Amino acid sequence: MSGKTWLITGASKGFGREWTEAALERGDRVAALSRTAGAFDDLVKVHGDAILPIQANVTDRAAVTAAVAQAIDRFGRLDVVVNNAGYGLFGMVEEVTEQQARDQVEVNLFAPLWVTQAVLPQLRAQGSGHLIQVSSIAGVFSLPGLGVYHASKFGLEGFTASLAAEVKGFGIKVTLVEPAGYATDWAGPSAVHAERSDAYGDFRASMARPASKRGEPTATRAAILKVVDADEPPLRIFFGQGPLPLMKKEYAARIEEWERWDEVSQAAFGA
Numbered sequence: 001m002s003g004k005t006w007l008i009t010g011a012s013k014g015f016g017r018e019w020t021e022a023a024l025e026r027g028d029r030v031a032a033l034s035r036t037a038g039a040f041d042d043l044v045k046v047h048g049d050a051i052l053p054i055q056a057n058v059t060d061r062a063a064v065t066a067a068v069a070q071a072i073d074r075f076g077r078l079d080v081v082v083n084n085a086g087y088g089l090f091g092m093v094e095e096v097t098e099q100q101a102r103d104q105v106e107v108n109l110f111a112p113l114w115v116t117q118a119v120l121p122q123l124r125a126q127g128s129g130h131l132i133q134v135s136s137i138a139g140v141f142s143l144p145g146l147g148v149y150h151a152s153k154f155g156l157e158g159f160t161a162s163l164a165a166e167v168k169g170f171g172i173k174v175t176l177v178e179p180a181g182y183a184t185d186w187a188g189p190s191a192v193h194a195e196r197s198d199a200y201g202d203f204r205a206s207m208a209r210p211a212s213k214r215g216e217p218t219a220t221r222a223a224i225l226k227v228v229d230a231d232e233p234p235l236r237i238f239f240g241q242g243p244l245p246l247m248k249k250e251y252a253a254r255i256e257e258w259e260r261w262d263e264v265s266q267a268a269f270g271a
Contacts, residue, residue: 004228005075007031009058009070009115010085012039014184015134015217019082022221024050031071031078033058033085046220058085058111080228081119082132083112086152087102087185091194093147101148102195108152113159116141123172130173133160137180137243141250142226144207164235175233177224182215215240 006023011018011032020030020040024047031052032040040053052074055069071078089104090098112133123129138146139153157176164174185191196204220239227233238244258265 003029004079004083005071005077006080007030007033007071007115007119008082008084008188009033009111012036013184013190014084015179015220016082016084016223018217019084019224020051022225024256027224029075033067036054043170046152048221053133056200058115059106064111064114065118068122070117072122078119078129078131079089079125080130081115081123083115084132084134085111086134086143087190087192089152089192089194090145091143092197093150093198095147095194095197095200097194100192105152105155108149109155112156116163120167120172124167124170127171129171130175130233131163131167132224133174133176133180134162135176137177137178137238137240137246139176140247149254151259152197161235166252174235175231177227178236178238178243179220180215180238180243181212182240184217186264191232198219199243228244 003026004023006020006028006188008016008020008030009025011020012034016032016034020032024043027050029050029052032043032198033054033056034040035055035057037055040051044053052071053081054067056063058064066079071082078087085106086108089100091100102209116133119129119131123131133156135156136153138150139152139157142150160174160176167174168190227237238247
């Protein structure tokens with residue numbers, strides 16, 4: 001078969017939906033995962049057998065393994081695997097409940113790990129493939145009020161950077177997509193909010209800022225296609241305006257602080 005075969009998690013909304021449609025419209029095939037039955041009925045009517053809807057909970061490792069097997073059985077191979085499923089958890093570190101923290105890490109960190117582990121045998125056997133991990137600008141710097149969300153994305157960045165080195169020799173490419181703010185459900189219906197503590201009322205008030213302009217998810221279609229079609233795709237790429245100058249300031253501040261404390265650091269090594 002010509003064209004690429006994709007597997008996309010969280011494919012029913014946000015970036016997942018946009019990229020599913022972009023792939024199908026150019027003649028590729030997509031195994032589209034969602035927890036919602038019937039989420040892709042409209043796309044099946046238009047694209048027929050080119051899309052394979054799979055209802056699965058990505059936090060269920062056995063369900064993920066079965067979904068990957070179903071996709072391979074249908075299409076014979078996987079060229080692009082996109083770990084897109086995820087959501088935002090809003091709350092100060094002290095406010096977040098144990099269950100909220102565990103749920104966040106299950107979806108944003110463990111689910112992409114299970115998908116990655118499930119697809120790697122197929123990609124190794126092919127000697128090719130491209131893993132796309134949807135991280136966030138929140139995977140490279142932190143803001144108050146999103147601590148556990150940051151933890152989940154920092155974790156995703158960490159294992160993915162190691163993964164890239166581990167699988168390069170098998171012909172497998174790996175990319176972390178790090179979006180800035182977009183008009184998706186991330187901060188809307190998909191978000192979870194911890195119960196607010198009065199202790200942080202003044203701090204929240206000091207953090208209040210006018211709502212910033214959010215990117216258009218549809219605009220990422222061309223960008224993701226350029227990434228997956230590149231002979232040498234990046235390990236990391238920002239999507240959106242603003243992240244690069246922000247990160248330059250962030251990392252300059254980190255280096256300045258490390259240098260300022262370097263005498264103490266060196267002394268901590270011992271004789």
